[in-house]
Amino acid sequence: MAxxxxxxxxxxYQAAPRSEEDFALRPLELVWEDGGAYALLGPSGCGKxxxxxxxxGLLQPTRGQVLIDGADVTAAPPQARNIAQxxxxxVIYDTMTVFENLAFPLRNRGVDRAEIQARVEEVxxxxxxxxxxxxxxxxxxxxxxQRISLGRGLVRxxxxxxxxxxxxxxxxxxxxxxxxxxLKQVHEQLKVTxxxxxxxxxxxxxxADRVVVMNGxxxxxxxxxxxxxxxxxxxxxxxxxxxPGMNLLPCIVEDGAVMVEGQRIPLDADVCARARTAGGELxxxxxxxxxxxxxxxxxxxxxxxxxxVEHLGRHKLATTRxxxxxxxxxxxxxxxxxxxxxxxxxxxxRWTMLYAGGRAIT
Amino acid sequence: xxxxxxxxxxxxxxxxxxxxxxxGMSMKTNEEILxxxxxxPQSPTLANYVTIxxxxxxxxxxxxxxxxVALNTVLSVLLALPAAYAFSRYRFLGDSHLFFWLxxxxxxxxxxxxxxxxxxxxxxxxxxxxxxxxxxxxxxxxPLAVWILEGFMSGVPREIDETAYxxxxxxxxxxxxxxxxxxxxxxxxxxxxxxMFSWVELLLARTLTSxxxxxxVATMTRTVSAAGMDWGVLAAAGVLxxxxxxxxxxxxxxxxxxxxxxxRV
Amino acid sequence: xxxxxNHRAWLLVLPVLLAVSFSAVIPLMTxxxxxxxxxxxxxxxxxxxxxxxxxVLRDPELHGALRRQLGFSLAVLxxxxxxxxxxxxVLPRHGRLASLAxxxxxxxxxxxxxxxxxxWQLFARGDIGLLGVAINALGLEYNYTANxxxxxxxVLAMDVWHWTPLVALLCYAGLRAIPEAYYQxxxxxxxxxxxxxxxxxxxxxxxxxxxxxxLRFMDSFMIYTEPFxxxxxGPGNATTFLSQYLTRLAVGQxxxxxxxxxxxxxxxxxxxxxxxxxxxxxxxxxAR
Numbered sequence: 017m018a019x020x021x022x023x024x025x026x027x028x029y030q031a032a033p034r035s036e037e038d039f040a041l042r043p044l045e046l047v048w049e050d051g052g053a054y055a056l057l058g059p060s061g062c063g064k065x066x067x068x069x070x071x072x073g074l075l076q077p078t079r080g081q082v083l084i085d086g087a088d089v090t091a092a093p094p095q096a097r098n099i100a101q102x103x104x105x106x107v108i109y110d111t112m113t114v115f116e117n118l119a120f121p122l123r124n125r126g127v128d129r130a131e132i133q134a135r136v137e138e139v140x141x142x143x144x145x146x147x148x149x150x151x152x153x154x155x156x157x158x159x160x161x162q163r164i165s166l167g168r169g170l171v172r173x174x175x176x177x178x179x180x181x182x183x184x185x186x187x188x189x190x191x192x193x194x195x196x197x198x199l200k201q202v203h204e205q206l207k208v209t210x211x212x213x214x215x216x217x218x219x220x221x222x223x224a225d226r227v228v229v230m231n232g233x234x235x236x237x238x239x240x241x242x243x244x245x246x247x248x249x250x251x252x253x254x255x256x257x258x259x260p261g262m263n264l265l266p267c268i269v270e271d272g273a274v275m276v277e278g279q280r281i282p283l284d285a286d287v288c289a290r291a292r293t294a295g296g297e298l299x300x301x302x303x304x305x306x307x308x309x310x311x312x313x314x315x316x317x318x319x320x321x322x323x324x325v326e327h328l329g330r331h332k333l334a335t336t337r338x339x340x341x342x343x344x345x346x347x348x349x350x351x352x353x354x355x356x357x358x359x360x361x362x363x364x365x366r367w368t369m370l371y372a373g374g375r376a377i378t
Numbered sequence: 379x380x381x382x383x384x385x386x387x388x389x390x391x392x393x394x395x396x397x398x399x400x401x402g403m404s405m406k407t408n409e410e411i412l413x414x415x416x417x418x419p420q421s422p423t424l425a426n427y428v429t430i431x432x433x434x435x436x437x438x439x440x441x442x443x444x445x446x447v448a449l450n451t452v453l454s455v456l457l458a459l460p461a462a463y464a465f466s467r468y469r470f471l472g473d474s475h476l477f478f479w480l481x482x483x484x485x486x487x488x489x490x491x492x493x494x495x496x497x498x499x500x501x502x503x504x505x506x507x508x509x510x511x512x513x514x515x516x517x518x519x520x521p522l523a524v525w526i527l528e529g530f531m532s533g534v535p536r537e538i539d540e541t542a543y544x545x546x547x548x549x550x551x552x553x554x555x556x557x558x559x560x561x562x563x564x565x566x567x568x569x570x571x572x573x574m575f576s577w578v579e580l581l582l583a584r585t586l587t588s589x590x591x592x593x594x595v596a597t598m599t600r601t602v603s604a605a606g607m608d609w610g611v612l613a614a615a616g617v618l619x620x621x622x623x624x625x626x627x628x629x630x631x632x633x634x635x636x637x638x639x640x641x642r643v
Numbered sequence: 644x645x646x647x648x649n650h651r652a653w654l655l656v657l658p659v660l661l662a663v664s665f666s667a668v669i670p671l672m673t674x675x676x677x678x679x680x681x682x683x684x685x686x687x688x689x690x691x692x693x694x695x696x697x698x699v700l701r702d703p704e705l706h707g708a709l710r711r712q713l714g715f716s717l718a719v720l721x722x723x724x725x726x727x728x729x730x731x732x733v734l735p736r737h738g739r740l741a742s743l744a745x746x747x748x749x750x751x752x753x754x755x756x757x758x759x760x761x762x763w764q765l766f767a768r769g770d771i772g773l774l775g776v777a778i779n780a781l782g783l784e785y786n787y788t789a790n791x792x793x794x795x796x797x798v799l800a801m802d803v804w805h806w807t808p809l810v811a812l813l814c815y816a817g818l819r820a821i822p823e824a825y826y827q828x829x830x831x832x833x834x835x836x837x838x839x840x841x842x843x844x845x846x847x848x849x850x851x852x853x854x855x856x857x858l859r860f861m862d863s864f865m866i867y868t869e870p871f872x873x874x875x876x877g878p879g880n881a882t883t884f885l886s887q888y889l890t891r892l893a894v895g896q897x898x899x900x901x902x903x904x905x906x907x908x909x910x911x912x913x914x915x916x917x918x919x920x921x922x923x924x925x926x927x928x929x930a931r
Contacts, residue, residue, distance in 0.1 A: 095833035107828035464655035487865040490906040494670030517666035623753025
């Protein structure tokens with residue numbers, strides 16, 4: 017059980033980084049609260065695995081400090097950190113039995129036999145491995161192997177956090193949800209800090225209490241799944257999360273209102289005021305599911321041309337044109353709409369975000 | 379930690395000492411070699427090399443060796459390519475038996491075949507030609523080539539073949555234009571192993587030649603016994619035989635690890 | 644995906660089959676032919692049945708050569724395997740240094756066999772060789788041309804120098820194929836260097852080690868040229884191994900019948916022992 021704090025952590029794989037571009041991980045501050053379930057979400061190559069390896073100690077950061085429960089462990093090797101890590105491809109010691117695999121971390125630490133026996137049995141029961149303890153570890157199915165490698169992490173009594181690096185990649189789809197549920201259950205029982213790396217937003221949003229979104233070596237937002245959907249603080253979060261992602265429209269601010277393609281959109285006056293002084297390109301963002309279709313001629317509504325309608329089962333997705341801009345709208349399946357028509361849309365101020373240079377104005 | 383880091387350089391250094399000694403000796407005169415023990419040549423001389431390069435016996439031996447090595451390498455790879463393709467892509471009557479029979483030839487001691495080879499190649503008039511040596515060496519290099527190539531070819535997904543056939547490629551055009559480029563490094567590694575075997579082998583090469591096609595390695599042994607002990611020339615000849623190997627291994631250095639990784643049992 | 648059956652694939656194998664048959668089957672038939680006949684002259688041959696085989700199998704000289712051969716091959720395996728594995732573990736993995744190390748390491752493999760013998764002849768002689776002079780300077784009596792043990796040890800040292808690189812390169816390639824995650828997991832699990840070797844590296848080297856054992860066993864069992872150049876089989880018969888004995892029989896004494904019989908026995912012994920090694924090593928793998 018532990019609170020992990022990253023202070024000014026940055027990492028470059030070159031020995032002597034010359035420019036900002038050489039850094040796989042840009043300087044960041046982050047706190048993982050004790051017992052939290054975190055997802056680390058971002059596209060491939062955004063620095064997720066680097067960050068994970070820095071926490072577990074497999075990598076020494078170029079700059080910054082790692083603190084576990086207030087103690088500086090930056091220089092400590094992985095085995096001294098009490099952190100469990102599960103890798104993308106299950107790592108199993110093929111020549112051992114399942115029992116020996118689970119006992120391995122304890123034996124390496126000189127734990128006595130009786131305690132090993134007790135701990136292994138406990139963890140095996142938790143992960144439903146009790147019946148398989150005597151089997152050879154080679155030739156087991158991928159989900160069993162992944163459960164064993166998770167078990168090797170859990171078997172240590174003092175384990176501070178479990179780090180999982182895309183652990184479900186090689187698991188068959190039909191057992192994926194079983195394992196995910198198991199993981200959630202383990203977390204609830206042990207109350208151990210969980211950091212789960214993934215590029216799959218569904219996995220991230222269903223598993224975690226809080227999601228850390230990364231892009232290009234930076235943490236762009238930390239928040240609950242709800243916050244990420246409702247108030248993305250970065251345009252990247254806006255379009256990376258959600259399917260399809262947020263509509264982002266270039267805009268300008270004119271006498272206390274936002275203008276998109278010459279149409280006036282009412283927004284909070286404070287936000288508009290701050291937008292005038294903010295640097296960078298201004299963009300208006302709204303998620304397709306938050307746009308509302310209103311009756312023709314409603315005040316403050318935008319008139320758009322429907323160019324395409326896709327049926328997605330429980331709802332339909334319309335692609336529309338507003339001047340030069342494309343705007344996606346998610347509508348209930350019973351709405352009548354077809355390509356070539358016009359329709360009227362309202363942007364509820366509560367769900368409408370304004371971004372300057374990619375960051376939200378709040 | 380520092381000890382284990384030193385092991386590799388120390389071993390490489392130690393393993394280089396005998397070669398250093400050979401090179402050093404090749405630059406000494408016979409008087410210096412026999413006159414007293416010196417760690418390095420006191421008055422380095424290239425006279426021994428001059429002797430070799432001005433004597434046609436030596437240079438011919440060199441050329442003869444390279445001729446049969448090249449013949450063997452090219453023939454082995456050319457023959458092994460279609461066979462390896464067959465083994466990697468199809469099942470056919472007796473395929474595994476055939477494969478193991480091929481490999482078992484690698485286990486035959488060359489000494490066993492000395493006399494029969496001599497008689498065989500004499501009777502068909504190939505004795506004392508590079509062809510005799512190249513063909514004899516093929517008994518050992520072809521199975522090896524098939525084995526290595528088969529490993530590389532199995533790494534190429536079969537969908538590629540099927541797609542090419544659907545696209546209307548004939549077998550030959552597909553093989554040369556599409557398949558071969560995919561296993562280029564495999565062909566390189568195979569050629570390397572064929573070269574290696576043929577270049578270092580002496581027993582068969584010496585038995586199957588007498589005058590016309592005498593290889594460099596045989597020239598060395600004969601000159602030694604005939605001219606007493608001309609240590610300096612012997613050492614210089616030895617150094618010259620290292621050169622082709624060193625050049626070849628330098629070119630394939632980045633594929634070595636890959637080629638040896640075929641240890642799949 | 645299962646390989647499709649296609650008997651026309653034989654056409655692709657045919658060239659190899661013909662080439663290898665030409666070089667293997669015809670000479671092998673000649674050997675079989677000789678092994679059961681007594682050749683008195685070009686046209687005079689007498690069928691003698693298994694006489695040569697019985698003679699060869701009872702030959703005390705052959706027994707001596709076989710004993711020496713087995714001792715030598717086992718010593719070669721015992722030295723070259725651990726040394727090769729150890730070397731593979733400490734060789735640099737990345738960068739220009741790695742390429743250079745590989746080239747230096749592989750160099751002895753590309754030296755013609757008789758030149759290997761020559762190098763060691765020049766290197767180990769007590770009067771002009773660096774090694775010989777150095778050992779004698781330490782006050783140890785060393786002369787590989789006169790002392791049987793010295794000769795045997797020198798041949799062994801030569802073989803270790805010559806062939807350990809092969810084992811090392813095989814293992815190096817095997818080690819490079821182990822995914823990084825295994826090492827990371829081992830560090831997290833607190834495994835010692837020894838435990839990492841024992842439970843991760845060694846199990847994953849099983850395949851290449853099988854090949855290394857087979858190759859080194861077979862090739863050391865056939866060794867001929869290097870000891871021939873270095874010691875000529877002597878002093879006495881101290882370094883006369885099977886191939887040398889066979890060549891002496893066939894070329895030196897022209898005893899074609901016994902030589903042929905011996906050849907067949909020799910070939911069969913290698914096949915048999917290789918098969919035993921192979922099944923032993925693959926069976927332990929399956930048992931696990």
